[in-house]
Amino acid sequence: MTIKEQQDELISDFSFMENWMDKYEHIIQLGKELPLIDDKYKTPDHLIKGCQSQVWLHTEMQDGKLVFTADSDAVITKGLVSLMVTVFSGHTPKEIAESEIYFIDAIGLSNHLSPTRSNGLLSMLKQIKLYAVAYEAKSQSQKNGTEL
């Protein structure tokens, strides 16, 4: 699935939920199912700033695609991290860097999560994009390097 298709699927999943408690039930479930980050990556280097609760995000390159693993000490935050991981994990840096992210708004999370929590979500998004751009730049320079 492309990043766009992933987002559309999430939006469709959430559209069946009538109230906030249902949405949260789903987010919490996703949080509980999130594959845990390896403990050795739960270091200050992997902490995402802007979250009131703690979030750790680790990025790895596998066969040209970025794979994200993450964790949080708060379950709801973990659920939100899980949404991000679902959308972005397994795509190339270029795809991630160029993607347009609209599912957060469409699900209503940016409006309805409290401001500090929402900032955390946005910082997470920024961080993922930053990684992608960095990997993309690195691979470009390597390409240029071999051509020389």
Added chain:
Amino acid sequence: MQHVPDITVPALDVEKIRKDFPLLQEKVYGQPLVYLDNAATTQKPQVVLDTLIEYYTRINSNVHRGVHHLSQEATNAYENSRKIIASFINARKPEEVIFTKGTTDGINLIAYSFGRGEIKPGDVVLASAMEHHSNIVPWQMMCEDRGAELKIIPMDEKGELLMDEFSALLTDKVKIIAVTYVSNSLGTVNPVRDIIAQAHARNIPVLLDAAQAVQHMPVDVQELDVDFLVFSGHKIYGPTGTGVLYGKEEWLDRLPPYQGGGDMIKTVTFAKTIYNVLPYKFEAGTPDISGAIALGTAVQYVQQIGVENIQAWEEQLVEYAVQQLQQIEGIRFIGNPRHRSGAVSFLVYDIHPYDLGELLDKQGIAIRTGHHCAEPVMDFFCIPGTVRASFAVYTTFEDIDRLVAGIKKAVSMLR
């Protein structure tokens, strides 16, 4: 009220009081609001809102300056509010009441002026382990500036100050003690009379942070014999950006001014400025006139209900809340002081306070989660934060029932 059979008949009519607060009639996420974040700020009664509108509609003008009619009216209303507040805390004179922006502003004022006037290198300032950041950081800044040292009165697991350790800390080096009357994060009511008596035996002045006290219990500055006392207007049903610093006249006369500017001067030349008398010496610039006047209205509102009646009502609420919360499986109170006022802090199992807060919010229940601007307190208990429910005169037993039901629902979703 069927929940507690032994409840005493309250001397206040809470249903009638609730009608005075427009915001309490609002719904949140389609549900009637349960507002239990009163330690952060209280809602405002209609009379306070009316005072603000009335001020700008009828008498808006600058104070202490103009000879014209409006300026006289505004000055009278502003100074009358000072008298109301002076009488509320039983100050000897209205001049001992300084209007500030809030508790933080009041503490910064004293830390700065006291530091400049009284603190020498090697001196010691005492604060307690349960202070709000606003009663730590201004003193740290001052101590750094003056080469002095900030020492901390420790507390125990219950969230009570270790008074023996306090006595041991009292040396000739200690120049001022700044402690909270009631802890904002734990609800502990500190033995301030004992602290003041021991301090005065060594001629050490005491500043009380009464931000969580004046709205919950009678506070009489003469009876306490406290040297400085600060509180915020917005936590006692008044507007945000208002506050009060009480200081004994001899102390306020002795300390140098805080900020320079208009109103705090008698004469100004480029060579020298002669400062104004109290209280103007500490009120540089145009104050929050409407706010100060409306704070007077808020205090009168509290006086009409009777602060003793509010105390009696809230004591029942706190007792009921502790009793009901105790029945939630996995609950753990953070701070379990013998003498508690206004707030209950807790955690449930290992659930992150933020998760609980989020799910309570979606059920229309406003509580506070996090470190409550008291990170050293959280460090002491080795926790990231707590969930805190805090009460006001308009809180009902039904509010607490909804809180308990809300927590149970949230816990069932999170575990």
